[in-house]
Amino acid sequence: GIQVEQSPPDLILQEGANSTLRCNFSDSVNNLQWFHQNPWGQLINLFYIPSGTKQNGRLSATTVATERYSLLYISSSQTTDSGVYFCAVESSSGGSNYKLTFGKGTLLTVNP
């Protein structure tokens, strides 16, 4: 099946700093989503971005599907940005409809 690798695994920032999280995937994809999992376990949708660039406030994301990677940018980080950030993809290979495969996540800690 498709492999999803996220980097870095852990990231510690001071409030106000910027960061870039990376997601590499091993096959072409129909769907790519970025999630933030808060300390209570809720997965919050950040971006649905199988290709192209999107922005939402301090967050933006870019997926270069031909090179099989996606980037999540967080600017002016806040303590509430802390948590685990997951990249999840749906492979375009046959038989993979609906199946989201998650990377292992990036644990972000923002200190005041």
Place this chain on the structure above:
Amino acid sequence: DTEVTQTPKHLVMGMTNKKSLKCEQHMGHRAMYWYKQKAKKPPELMFVYSYEKLSINESVPSRFSPECPNSSLLNLHLHALQPEDSALYLCASSQAHINGPYYEQYFGPGTRLTVT
């Protein structure tokens, strides 16, 4: 409204108990999912229902029994679980799709299950 609700929030059950987890969405989605997430691990797909029919079972043990009584509801019936089944169980929904177009999945808050 992009809300998926799950009940209960927490559940403690013995290995001989029978319990059910419930999931509901009112977004008109026709695909619904169960995921299992162990501590410090990513979610893993268990089951997918599309148009109320089971379309994916990721080789889940029979002690987990899914049910989709209608397009808004998804249940997960639990019986004779083991302590290693303790985990966060997440429900998700999306527009249904076969070979495109493709849609994002929305997740509920999860049920934290402890098996004693």
